[in-house]
Amino acid sequence: MKKLFRIAGLVGALLLPTILTAQQAPQLLALKENAVAEVDRLQTLTQQMVDQIFSYSELGFQEHETSRYVTGILEKNGFHVERGVAGIPTAWVAAYGSGKPVIGFITDEDCIPRASQRPGVAYHDPLIEGAPGHGEGHNSGMAVNITAALVLKKLMDEHHLAGTIKIFPGIAEELLGTKAFYVRAGLFKDVDLVLGTHVDSEFSTSYGTGDGKWSGLVSVQYFFHGKAAHAASAPWDGRSALDGVSLMNAGWEFRREHLRLQQRSHYVIINGGDQPNVVPSEAAVWYYFRELDYPHIKSLYEIGNTMADAAAKMSNTTVDHKLVGSAWPPFFNKVIAETQHKNMEAVGMPKWSEADQTLAKALQKEISAKVEGLKEKIEPLKEAEKNPIGGGSDDVGDISWNVPMVYLMYPANIPHLPGHSWANAVAMATPIAHKGSTAGAKVQAMTALDFLLQPELVKQAWDYFRNVQTKEIHYESFLAPEDKPASEMNKEKMEKFLPQLKTFYYDPTKYKSYLEQLGISYPTVKAQP
Numbered sequence: 001m002k003k004l005f006r007i008a009g010l011v012g013a014l015l016l017p018t019i020l021t022a023q024q025a026p027q028l029l030a031l032k033e034n035a036v037a038e039v040d041r042l043q044t045l046t047q048q049m050v051d052q053i054f055s056y057s058e059l060g061f062q063e064h065e066t067s068r069y070v071t072g073i074l075e076k077n078g079f080h081v082e083r084g085v086a087g088i089p090t091a092w093v094a095a096y097g098s099g100k101p102v103i104g105f106i107t108d109e110d111c112i113p114r115a116s117q118r119p120g121v122a123y124h125d126p127l128i129e130g131a132p133g134h135g136e137g138h139n140s141g142m143a144v145n146i147t148a149a150l151v152l153k154k155l156m157d158e159h160h161l162a163g164t165i166k167i168f169p170g171i172a173e174e175l176l177g178t179k180a181f182y183v184r185a186g187l188f189k190d191v192d193l194v195l196g197t198h199v200d201s202e203f204s205t206s207y208g209t210g211d212g213k214w215s216g217l218v219s220v221q222y223f224f225h226g227k228a229a230h231a232a233s234a235p236w237d238g239r240s241a242l243d244g245v246s247l248m249n250a251g252w253e254f255r256r257e258h259l260r261l262q263q264r265s266h267y268v269i270i271n272g273g274d275q276p277n278v279v280p281s282e283a284a285v286w287y288y289f290r291e292l293d294y295p296h297i298k299s300l301y302e303i304g305n306t307m308a309d310a311a312a313k314m315s316n317t318t319v320d321h322k323l324v325g326s327a328w329p330p331f332f333n334k335v336i337a338e339t340q341h342k343n344m345e346a347v348g349m350p351k352w353s354e355a356d357q358t359l360a361k362a363l364q365k366e367i368s369a370k371v372e373g374l375k376e377k378i379e380p381l382k383e384a385e386k387n388p389i390g391g392g393s394d395d396v397g398d399i400s401w402n403v404p405m406v407y408l409m410y411p412a413n414i415p416h417l418p419g420h421s422w423a424n425a426v427a428m429a430t431p432i433a434h435k436g437s438t439a440g441a442k443v444q445a446m447t448a449l450d451f452l453l454q455p456e457l458v459k460q461a462w463d464y465f466r467n468v469q470t471k472e473i474h475y476e477s478f479l480a481p482e483d484k485p486a487s488e489m490n491k492e493k494m495e496k497f498l499p500q501l502k503t504f505y506y507d508p509t510k511y512k513s514y515l516e517q518l519g520i521s522y523p524t525v526k527a528q529p
Protein backbone atom coordinates (compact mmCIF):
# COMPACT_ATOMS: atom_id res chain seq x y z
CA MET A 1 0.00 0.00 0.00
CA LYS A 2 2.78 2.29 0.99
CA LYS A 3 4.60 1.50 -2.27
CA LEU A 4 1.49 2.16 -4.27
CA PHE A 5 1.17 5.54 -2.64
CA ARG A 6 4.74 6.31 -3.46
CA ILE A 7 4.16 5.44 -7.10
CA ALA A 8 0.96 7.45 -7.16
CA GLY A 9 2.89 10.34 -5.59
CA LEU A 10 5.61 10.03 -8.21
CA VAL A 11 3.10 9.99 -11.04
CA GLY A 12 1.50 13.05 -9.48
CA ALA A 13 4.86 14.79 -9.27
CA LEU A 14 5.60 13.98 -12.88
CA LEU A 15 2.23 15.23 -13.98
CA LEU A 16 2.24 18.30 -11.80
CA PRO A 17 4.30 20.58 -13.99
CA THR A 18 2.49 19.45 -17.10
CA ILE A 19 -0.85 20.96 -16.18
CA LEU A 20 -1.85 24.35 -14.95
CA THR A 21 -2.86 23.70 -11.36
CA ALA A 22 -5.72 25.47 -9.64
CA GLN A 23 -3.23 27.73 -7.81
CA GLN A 24 -1.24 28.50 -10.93
CA ALA A 25 -4.14 29.72 -13.02
CA PRO A 26 -4.98 32.70 -10.82
CA GLN A 27 -1.25 33.36 -10.31
CA LEU A 28 -0.70 33.47 -14.08
CA LEU A 29 -3.65 35.75 -14.54
CA ALA A 30 -2.51 38.05 -11.75
CA LEU A 31 1.02 38.14 -13.14
CA LYS A 32 -0.27 39.04 -16.58
CA GLU A 33 -2.33 41.89 -15.14
CA ASN A 34 0.70 43.01 -13.24
CA ALA A 35 2.82 42.84 -16.41
CA VAL A 36 0.35 45.01 -18.35
CA ALA A 37 0.37 47.62 -15.57
CA GLU A 38 4.19 47.58 -15.45
CA VAL A 39 4.49 48.01 -19.25
CA ASP A 40 2.17 51.01 -18.94
CA ARG A 41 4.36 52.38 -16.15
CA LEU A 42 7.39 52.17 -18.49
CA GLN A 43 5.73 54.11 -21.32
CA THR A 44 8.20 57.00 -21.12
CA LEU A 45 11.20 54.66 -21.40
CA THR A 46 9.52 52.83 -24.31
CA GLN A 47 8.96 56.16 -26.10
CA GLN A 48 12.54 57.23 -25.45
CA MET A 49 13.94 53.99 -26.89
CA VAL A 50 11.77 54.30 -30.02
CA ASP A 51 12.89 57.91 -30.54
CA GLN A 52 16.55 57.37 -29.66
CA ILE A 53 17.04 54.47 -32.08
CA PHE A 54 15.11 56.37 -34.77
CA SER A 55 17.62 59.21 -34.39
CA TYR A 56 20.64 56.88 -34.71
CA SER A 57 19.49 55.66 -38.17
CA GLU A 58 22.14 53.00 -38.60
CA LEU A 59 22.45 50.68 -41.56
CA GLY A 60 22.96 46.93 -41.28
CA PHE A 61 26.24 45.80 -39.67
CA GLN A 62 26.90 49.42 -38.60
CA GLU A 63 24.53 49.44 -35.62
CA HIS A 64 27.28 50.63 -33.25
CA GLU A 65 25.40 53.40 -31.41
CA THR A 66 22.18 51.41 -31.30
CA SER A 67 23.84 48.31 -29.89
CA ARG A 68 25.82 50.37 -27.37
CA TYR A 69 22.63 52.16 -26.25
CA VAL A 70 20.40 49.10 -25.84
CA THR A 71 23.02 46.87 -24.23
CA GLY A 72 23.72 49.78 -21.85
CA ILE A 73 20.09 49.82 -20.73
CA LEU A 74 20.10 46.05 -20.30
CA GLU A 75 23.37 46.01 -18.35
CA LYS A 76 22.21 48.81 -16.09
CA ASN A 77 19.19 46.63 -15.30
CA GLY A 78 21.20 43.57 -14.35
CA PHE A 79 21.26 41.67 -17.65
CA HIS A 80 24.48 39.89 -18.54
CA VAL A 81 25.66 41.03 -21.97
CA GLU A 82 28.03 39.24 -24.32
CA ARG A 83 29.21 41.34 -27.26
CA GLY A 84 30.58 40.52 -30.71
CA VAL A 85 28.83 37.14 -30.85
CA ALA A 86 29.00 34.92 -33.98
CA GLY A 87 31.97 36.98 -35.19
CA ILE A 88 29.76 40.03 -35.82
CA PRO A 89 31.04 43.24 -34.18
CA THR A 90 27.60 44.82 -33.56
CA ALA A 91 25.87 41.58 -32.46
CA TRP A 92 25.32 40.67 -28.81
CA VAL A 93 23.25 38.50 -26.49
CA ALA A 94 21.80 39.69 -23.17
CA ALA A 95 20.48 37.28 -20.54
CA TYR A 96 18.69 37.44 -17.22
CA GLY A 97 17.51 34.71 -14.85
CA SER A 98 18.50 31.12 -14.49
CA GLY A 99 17.27 27.70 -15.46
CA LYS A 100 14.54 26.56 -17.79
CA PRO A 101 12.72 27.51 -19.85
CA VAL A 102 15.05 29.74 -21.83
CA ILE A 103 12.92 32.21 -23.76
CA GLY A 104 14.59 34.18 -26.54
CA PHE A 105 13.41 37.61 -27.74
CA ILE A 106 14.63 38.87 -31.09
CA THR A 107 14.00 41.99 -33.14
CA ASP A 108 15.84 44.07 -35.74
CA GLU A 109 17.84 47.28 -35.27
CA ASP A 110 18.99 48.36 -38.72
CA CYS A 111 17.54 50.91 -41.12
CA ILE A 112 17.16 51.60 -44.84
CA PRO A 113 19.42 53.57 -47.22
CA ARG A 114 18.07 56.97 -48.34
CA ALA A 115 14.99 56.75 -46.11
CA SER A 116 15.78 59.82 -43.96
CA GLN A 117 12.54 61.54 -43.00
CA ARG A 118 11.30 64.06 -40.45
CA PRO A 119 8.83 62.17 -38.28
CA GLY A 120 5.23 63.31 -38.00
CA VAL A 121 5.36 65.01 -41.41
CA ALA A 122 2.97 63.57 -43.98
CA TYR A 123 5.08 64.24 -47.09
CA HIS A 124 8.66 63.61 -48.19
CA ASP A 125 10.83 65.82 -45.99
CA PRO A 126 14.24 64.27 -45.27
CA LEU A 127 16.09 65.16 -42.08
CA ILE A 128 19.30 64.78 -44.10
CA GLU A 129 19.10 64.49 -47.88
CA GLY A 130 20.18 61.03 -49.06
CA ALA A 131 20.90 59.73 -45.54
CA PRO A 132 19.74 56.41 -44.11
CA GLY A 133 16.53 56.40 -42.10
CA HIS A 134 14.14 54.07 -40.33
CA GLY A 135 12.00 53.45 -43.38
CA GLU A 136 11.11 49.98 -42.15
CA GLY A 137 10.42 50.87 -38.52
CA HIS A 138 13.11 48.68 -36.98
CA ASN A 139 13.71 51.43 -34.41
CA SER A 140 10.66 50.26 -32.45
CA GLY A 141 11.42 46.54 -31.97
CA MET A 142 14.00 46.93 -29.23
CA ALA A 143 11.61 49.20 -27.34
CA VAL A 144 9.06 46.37 -27.44
CA ASN A 145 11.46 43.62 -26.38
CA ILE A 146 13.40 45.54 -23.75
CA THR A 147 10.29 46.97 -22.13
CA ALA A 148 8.86 43.44 -21.89
CA ALA A 149 12.16 42.03 -20.63
CA LEU A 150 12.48 44.64 -17.87
CA VAL A 151 8.95 43.91 -16.71
CA LEU A 152 9.60 40.15 -16.75
CA LYS A 153 12.80 40.64 -14.78
CA LYS A 154 10.87 42.50 -12.08
CA LEU A 155 8.18 39.80 -11.90
CA MET A 156 10.74 36.98 -11.92
CA ASP A 157 12.56 38.62 -9.00
CA GLU A 158 9.45 39.39 -6.99
CA HIS A 159 7.80 36.01 -7.50
CA HIS A 160 10.92 33.84 -7.67
CA LEU A 161 10.07 32.51 -11.13
CA ALA A 162 12.54 30.09 -12.67
CA GLY A 163 13.60 30.64 -16.25
CA THR A 164 15.90 32.73 -18.41
CA ILE A 165 15.16 35.61 -20.76
CA LYS A 166 17.66 36.03 -23.60
CA ILE A 167 17.58 39.01 -25.92
CA PHE A 168 19.07 38.92 -29.41
CA PRO A 169 19.38 41.77 -31.94
CA GLY A 170 18.47 41.37 -35.58
CA ILE A 171 21.70 42.77 -36.96
CA ALA A 172 21.70 43.64 -40.68
CA GLU A 173 18.26 42.12 -41.22
CA GLU A 174 17.84 44.28 -44.30
CA LEU A 175 20.80 42.41 -45.76
CA LEU A 176 19.57 39.02 -44.50
CA GLY A 177 23.05 38.97 -43.11
CA THR A 178 23.28 37.33 -39.70
CA LYS A 179 20.79 34.73 -38.48
CA ALA A 180 22.33 31.81 -40.36
CA PHE A 181 25.60 32.77 -38.64
CA TYR A 182 23.84 32.96 -35.26
CA VAL A 183 22.55 29.44 -35.83
CA ARG A 184 25.97 28.22 -36.97
CA ALA A 185 27.53 29.73 -33.81
CA GLY A 186 25.04 27.72 -31.71
CA LEU A 187 23.34 30.75 -30.15
CA PHE A 188 20.01 28.91 -29.92
CA LYS A 189 21.31 25.56 -28.68
CA ASP A 190 19.93 26.06 -25.15
CA VAL A 191 16.92 28.18 -26.15
CA ASP A 192 13.46 26.60 -25.70
CA LEU A 193 11.48 29.04 -27.79
CA VAL A 194 11.90 32.36 -29.55
CA LEU A 195 9.40 35.21 -29.47
CA GLY A 196 10.33 37.51 -32.33
CA THR A 197 8.72 40.91 -32.84
CA HIS A 198 8.42 43.04 -35.96
CA VAL A 199 6.80 46.38 -36.69
CA ASP A 200 3.64 46.39 -38.78
CA SER A 201 0.49 48.39 -39.28
CA GLU A 202 -1.56 45.51 -37.92
CA PHE A 203 -1.63 43.49 -34.72
CA SER A 204 -1.23 39.91 -35.86
CA THR A 205 0.49 36.60 -35.53
CA SER A 206 0.57 33.51 -37.68
CA TYR A 207 1.78 29.95 -37.82
CA GLY A 208 3.22 27.76 -40.51
CA THR A 209 4.05 29.79 -43.57
CA GLY A 210 1.57 32.42 -42.38
CA ASP A 211 -0.16 34.25 -45.20
CA GLY A 212 2.17 32.54 -47.69
CA LYS A 213 3.86 35.79 -48.65
CA TRP A 214 7.34 34.80 -47.50
CA SER A 215 10.25 33.60 -49.58
CA GLY A 216 13.67 32.39 -48.60
CA LEU A 217 16.75 33.57 -50.44
CA VAL A 218 20.43 33.71 -51.03
CA SER A 219 22.04 37.09 -51.60
CA VAL A 220 25.16 36.80 -53.74
CA GLN A 221 27.65 39.27 -55.16
CA TYR A 222 29.47 38.39 -58.41
CA PHE A 223 32.84 40.05 -59.00
CA PHE A 224 34.07 40.08 -62.61
CA HIS A 225 37.74 40.71 -63.31
CA GLY A 226 38.97 41.94 -66.71
CA LYS A 227 41.87 43.96 -68.02
CA ALA A 228 42.14 47.75 -68.23
CA ALA A 229 43.05 49.49 -71.51
CA HIS A 230 42.43 52.79 -73.29
CA ALA A 231 38.84 52.39 -74.47
CA ALA A 232 39.51 54.26 -77.75
CA SER A 233 43.13 53.78 -78.70
CA ALA A 234 43.60 50.14 -77.65
CA PRO A 235 40.25 48.50 -76.79
CA TRP A 236 41.55 45.18 -78.24
CA ASP A 237 44.03 45.06 -75.38
CA GLY A 238 41.28 45.28 -72.76
CA ARG A 239 38.76 42.83 -71.33
CA SER A 240 35.68 44.49 -69.87
CA ALA A 241 34.51 43.23 -66.48
CA LEU A 242 31.36 45.26 -67.10
CA ASP A 243 30.70 43.16 -70.22
CA GLY A 244 30.71 40.15 -67.90
CA VAL A 245 28.12 41.81 -65.65
CA SER A 246 25.97 42.91 -68.60
CA LEU A 247 26.04 39.47 -70.22
CA MET A 248 25.15 37.77 -66.95
CA ASN A 249 22.18 40.11 -66.51
CA ALA A 250 21.05 39.64 -70.11
CA GLY A 251 21.31 35.87 -69.69
CA TRP A 252 19.29 36.03 -66.49
CA GLU A 253 16.53 38.03 -68.16
CA PHE A 254 16.14 35.34 -70.86
CA ARG A 255 16.26 32.54 -68.33
CA ARG A 256 13.73 34.24 -66.06
CA GLU A 257 10.88 33.31 -68.40
CA HIS A 258 11.59 29.63 -67.86
CA LEU A 259 11.75 29.68 -64.08
CA ARG A 260 8.94 28.78 -61.70
CA LEU A 261 6.39 31.52 -61.13
CA GLN A 262 7.17 31.36 -57.41
CA GLN A 263 10.69 32.71 -57.89
CA ARG A 264 11.65 36.33 -57.37
CA SER A 265 15.06 37.51 -58.49
CA HIS A 266 16.53 40.98 -58.72
CA TYR A 267 19.91 42.62 -59.02
CA VAL A 268 21.79 45.89 -58.75
CA ILE A 269 25.14 46.70 -60.34
CA ILE A 270 27.38 47.66 -57.42
CA ASN A 271 30.42 48.43 -59.53
CA GLY A 272 30.12 49.40 -63.17
CA GLY A 273 33.67 50.70 -63.70
CA ASP A 274 35.16 54.15 -63.27
CA GLN A 275 34.88 56.21 -66.46
CA PRO A 276 34.00 55.43 -70.08
CA ASN A 277 37.48 55.85 -71.58
CA VAL A 278 38.91 53.13 -69.33
CA VAL A 279 37.93 49.54 -70.10
CA PRO A 280 36.59 48.42 -66.69
CA SER A 281 38.94 45.91 -65.14
CA GLU A 282 36.59 45.36 -62.20
CA ALA A 283 32.80 45.22 -62.10
CA ALA A 284 30.29 43.59 -59.80
CA VAL A 285 26.62 42.74 -59.64
CA TRP A 286 24.55 41.77 -56.60
CA TYR A 287 21.70 39.27 -56.92
CA TYR A 288 18.89 38.17 -54.61
CA PHE A 289 17.60 34.71 -55.57
CA ARG A 290 14.27 34.05 -53.83
CA GLU A 291 12.16 30.90 -53.82
CA LEU A 292 9.80 29.06 -51.51
CA ASP A 293 12.01 26.34 -50.10
CA TYR A 294 15.59 25.23 -49.65
CA PRO A 295 15.90 22.98 -52.76
CA HIS A 296 14.44 25.62 -55.08
CA ILE A 297 16.58 28.41 -53.62
CA LYS A 298 19.65 26.22 -53.95
CA SER A 299 18.81 25.46 -57.56
CA LEU A 300 18.33 29.19 -58.41
CA TYR A 301 21.70 29.89 -56.78
CA GLU A 302 23.30 27.22 -58.99
CA ILE A 303 21.68 28.70 -62.13
CA GLY A 304 23.08 32.09 -61.08
CA ASN A 305 26.57 30.64 -60.76
CA THR A 306 26.26 29.01 -64.20
CA MET A 307 25.16 32.32 -65.75
CA ALA A 308 28.13 34.07 -64.15
CA ASP A 309 30.61 31.47 -65.43
CA ALA A 310 29.10 31.59 -68.93
CA ALA A 311 29.21 35.40 -68.97
CA ALA A 312 32.85 35.31 -67.90
CA LYS A 313 33.62 32.93 -70.79
CA MET A 314 31.83 35.17 -73.30
CA SER A 315 33.64 38.29 -72.12
CA ASN A 316 36.98 36.56 -71.63
CA THR A 317 37.01 37.69 -68.01
CA THR A 318 37.03 35.76 -64.73
CA VAL A 319 34.44 35.76 -62.01
CA ASP A 320 34.16 34.82 -58.36
CA HIS A 321 31.27 35.20 -56.00
CA LYS A 322 30.55 35.87 -52.38
CA LEU A 323 27.45 34.91 -50.44
CA VAL A 324 26.52 37.97 -48.37
CA GLY A 325 23.18 36.87 -46.98
CA SER A 326 20.76 33.97 -46.80
CA ALA A 327 17.43 33.16 -45.29
CA TRP A 328 15.13 30.20 -44.99
CA PRO A 329 11.46 31.04 -45.49
CA PRO A 330 10.07 31.41 -41.96
CA PHE A 331 7.77 28.79 -40.47
CA PHE A 332 6.08 29.68 -37.20
CA ASN A 333 4.91 27.53 -34.32
CA LYS A 334 1.20 26.87 -33.94
CA VAL A 335 1.22 26.38 -30.16
CA ILE A 336 3.04 29.64 -29.48
CA ALA A 337 1.00 31.56 -32.06
CA GLU A 338 -2.30 30.40 -30.51
CA THR A 339 -1.08 31.35 -27.04
CA GLN A 340 0.16 34.70 -28.27
CA HIS A 341 -3.04 35.47 -30.13
CA LYS A 342 -5.12 35.10 -26.96
CA ASN A 343 -2.90 37.69 -25.28
CA MET A 344 -3.27 39.97 -28.28
CA GLU A 345 -7.06 39.72 -27.95
CA ALA A 346 -6.75 40.66 -24.28
CA VAL A 347 -4.53 43.68 -25.02
CA GLY A 348 -6.43 44.97 -28.07
CA MET A 349 -5.45 47.78 -30.42
CA PRO A 350 -3.95 51.02 -29.12
CA LYS A 351 -6.31 53.98 -28.80
CA TRP A 352 -5.44 56.26 -31.69
CA SER A 353 -5.96 60.00 -31.32
CA GLU A 354 -7.46 62.36 -33.86
CA ALA A 355 -3.90 63.57 -34.60
CA ASP A 356 -2.68 60.00 -35.25
CA GLN A 357 -5.50 59.37 -37.72
CA THR A 358 -4.97 62.74 -39.41
CA LEU A 359 -1.30 61.94 -40.01
CA ALA A 360 -2.12 58.45 -41.30
CA LYS A 361 -4.80 59.62 -43.73
CA ALA A 362 -2.74 62.57 -44.98
CA LEU A 363 0.22 60.30 -45.73
CA GLN A 364 -1.98 57.71 -47.44
CA LYS A 365 -3.44 60.51 -49.60
CA GLU A 366 0.01 61.95 -50.32
CA ILE A 367 1.34 58.67 -51.72
CA SER A 368 -1.92 57.78 -53.50
CA ALA A 369 -2.60 54.79 -51.25
CA LYS A 370 -6.00 53.71 -49.97
CA VAL A 371 -7.06 56.41 -47.47
CA GLU A 372 -8.18 54.37 -44.52
CA GLY A 373 -6.33 55.73 -41.50
CA LEU A 374 -4.98 53.39 -38.84
CA LYS A 375 -6.27 49.91 -38.09
CA GLU A 376 -8.80 49.65 -35.29
CA LYS A 377 -9.05 45.87 -34.88
CA ILE A 378 -6.60 43.06 -34.29
CA GLU A 379 -6.27 40.45 -37.04
CA PRO A 380 -7.61 36.91 -36.61
CA LEU A 381 -4.94 34.25 -36.06
CA LYS A 382 -3.45 33.57 -39.48
CA GLU A 383 -3.36 29.90 -40.30
CA ALA A 384 -0.86 28.30 -42.58
CA GLU A 385 -1.54 29.14 -46.23
CA LYS A 386 -1.68 25.97 -48.32
CA ASN A 387 -0.45 27.54 -51.54
CA PRO A 388 2.18 30.12 -50.67
CA ILE A 389 2.98 32.62 -53.42
CA GLY A 390 6.16 34.03 -51.89
CA GLY A 391 7.23 37.60 -51.27
CA GLY A 392 9.76 39.24 -48.99
CA SER A 393 12.23 37.44 -46.78
CA ASP A 394 13.48 37.66 -43.22
CA ASP A 395 16.48 35.80 -41.93
CA VAL A 396 14.63 34.88 -38.72
CA GLY A 397 13.52 32.04 -40.98
CA ASP A 398 16.74 30.22 -40.12
CA ILE A 399 15.95 30.50 -36.41
CA SER A 400 12.40 29.27 -36.94
CA TRP A 401 13.75 25.99 -38.37
CA ASN A 402 15.99 25.42 -35.35
CA VAL A 403 13.76 26.28 -32.41
CA PRO A 404 9.99 26.84 -32.02
CA MET A 405 9.39 30.48 -32.92
CA VAL A 406 6.71 33.05 -33.67
CA TYR A 407 6.76 36.57 -35.04
CA LEU A 408 4.54 39.10 -33.33
CA MET A 409 3.56 41.90 -35.70
CA TYR A 410 2.66 44.91 -33.55
CA PRO A 411 0.73 47.95 -34.81
CA ALA A 412 3.25 50.81 -34.81
CA ASN A 413 2.96 52.06 -38.38
CA ILE A 414 0.47 53.27 -40.99
CA PRO A 415 -1.23 50.78 -43.37
CA HIS A 416 -0.79 50.67 -47.16
CA LEU A 417 2.74 52.09 -47.32
CA PRO A 418 5.25 50.90 -49.91
CA GLY A 419 7.80 49.49 -47.42
CA HIS A 420 11.52 50.25 -47.37
CA SER A 421 10.94 53.94 -48.05
CA TRP A 422 10.77 57.40 -46.41
CA ALA A 423 6.99 56.97 -46.13
CA ASN A 424 7.45 54.06 -43.73
CA ALA A 425 9.55 56.33 -41.47
CA VAL A 426 6.90 59.04 -41.09
CA ALA A 427 5.09 57.48 -38.09
CA MET A 428 8.11 55.83 -36.52
CA ALA A 429 8.96 58.52 -33.94
CA THR A 430 5.40 59.65 -33.23
CA PRO A 431 2.70 58.54 -30.79
CA ILE A 432 1.65 55.91 -33.35
CA ALA A 433 4.95 54.07 -32.91
CA HIS A 434 5.03 54.74 -29.16
CA LYS A 435 1.55 53.33 -28.50
CA GLY A 436 2.05 50.40 -30.88
CA SER A 437 5.30 49.46 -29.13
CA THR A 438 3.62 49.57 -25.72
CA ALA A 439 0.86 47.26 -27.01
CA GLY A 440 3.49 44.92 -28.45
CA ALA A 441 5.45 44.85 -25.18
CA LYS A 442 2.31 43.80 -23.28
CA VAL A 443 1.71 40.81 -25.54
CA GLN A 444 5.39 39.91 -25.47
CA ALA A 445 5.51 39.92 -21.64
CA MET A 446 2.22 38.03 -21.28
CA THR A 447 3.26 35.33 -23.75
CA ALA A 448 6.60 34.85 -22.00
CA LEU A 449 4.69 34.42 -18.71
CA ASP A 450 2.50 31.75 -20.32
CA PHE A 451 5.59 29.70 -21.11
CA LEU A 452 7.47 30.49 -17.91
CA LEU A 453 4.59 29.20 -15.81
CA GLN A 454 3.36 26.33 -17.98
CA PRO A 455 6.12 23.86 -18.90
CA GLU A 456 3.50 21.74 -20.67
CA LEU A 457 3.11 24.49 -23.26
CA VAL A 458 6.87 24.43 -23.99
CA LYS A 459 6.57 20.68 -24.51
CA GLN A 460 3.59 21.12 -26.83
CA ALA A 461 5.48 23.71 -28.87
CA TRP A 462 8.34 21.24 -29.31
CA ASP A 463 5.90 18.44 -30.23
CA TYR A 464 4.59 20.62 -33.05
CA PHE A 465 8.14 21.58 -34.06
CA ARG A 466 9.36 17.96 -34.14
CA ASN A 467 6.30 16.09 -35.33
CA VAL A 468 4.72 18.56 -37.74
CA GLN A 469 7.12 21.27 -38.86
CA THR A 470 10.35 19.30 -39.16
CA LYS A 471 8.85 15.86 -39.72
CA GLU A 472 10.01 15.81 -43.32
CA ILE A 473 11.98 19.02 -43.77
CA HIS A 474 15.36 19.33 -42.10
CA TYR A 475 17.36 22.50 -41.80
CA GLU A 476 20.49 22.80 -43.90
CA SER A 477 22.36 26.05 -43.89
CA PHE A 478 23.08 27.91 -47.12
CA LEU A 479 26.44 28.81 -45.63
CA ALA A 480 29.57 27.09 -46.82
CA PRO A 481 32.20 26.63 -44.07
CA GLU A 482 34.29 29.44 -45.56
CA ASP A 483 31.40 31.95 -45.62
CA LYS A 484 31.84 34.79 -43.14
CA PRO A 485 29.49 37.56 -41.99
CA ALA A 486 29.78 40.53 -44.37
CA SER A 487 30.25 42.94 -41.48
CA GLU A 488 32.20 45.46 -43.54
CA MET A 489 29.08 46.22 -45.61
CA ASN A 490 27.55 49.71 -45.35
CA LYS A 491 30.64 51.06 -43.60
CA GLU A 492 31.37 53.78 -46.17
CA LYS A 493 27.71 54.73 -46.59
CA MET A 494 27.41 55.15 -42.83
CA GLU A 495 30.66 57.05 -42.36
CA LYS A 496 29.60 59.53 -45.01
CA PHE A 497 26.52 60.58 -43.03
CA LEU A 498 27.67 60.01 -39.46
CA PRO A 499 28.85 63.58 -38.69
CA GLN A 500 25.52 65.02 -39.86
CA LEU A 501 23.47 62.31 -38.17
CA LYS A 502 25.20 62.98 -34.85
CA THR A 503 23.82 66.51 -34.81
CA PHE A 504 20.32 65.00 -34.87
CA TYR A 505 20.73 62.41 -32.08
CA TYR A 506 17.82 62.56 -29.66
CA ASP A 507 18.57 63.99 -26.22
CA PRO A 508 15.91 62.78 -23.78
CA THR A 509 17.45 64.78 -20.93
CA LYS A 510 16.42 67.98 -22.71
CA TYR A 511 13.35 67.01 -24.72
CA LYS A 512 10.30 64.97 -23.86
CA SER A 513 10.13 63.58 -27.39
CA TYR A 514 12.06 63.62 -30.64
CA LEU A 515 9.20 65.58 -32.23
CA GLU A 516 9.75 68.25 -29.57
CA GLN A 517 13.52 68.29 -30.16
CA LEU A 518 13.01 68.73 -33.91
CA GLY A 519 10.32 71.38 -33.34
CA ILE A 520 7.77 69.49 -35.42
CA SER A 521 4.12 70.17 -34.68
CA TYR A 522 2.18 66.92 -34.72
CA PRO A 523 0.84 66.14 -37.19
CA THR A 524 2.29 68.25 -39.98
CA VAL A 525 0.15 67.79 -43.07
CA LYS A 526 -0.20 69.71 -46.32
CA ALA A 527 -2.92 72.34 -46.29
CA GLN A 528 -6.10 71.13 -48.00
CA PRO A 529 -6.48 72.72 -51.46
Ligand SMILES: [Zn+2]
Residues within 6 Å of the ligand: 108, 136, 138, 173, 198
Ligand atom coordinates in the same frame (compact mmCIF):
# COMPACT_ATOMS: atom_id res chain seq x y z
ZN1 LIG B 1 12.02 44.24 -41.14
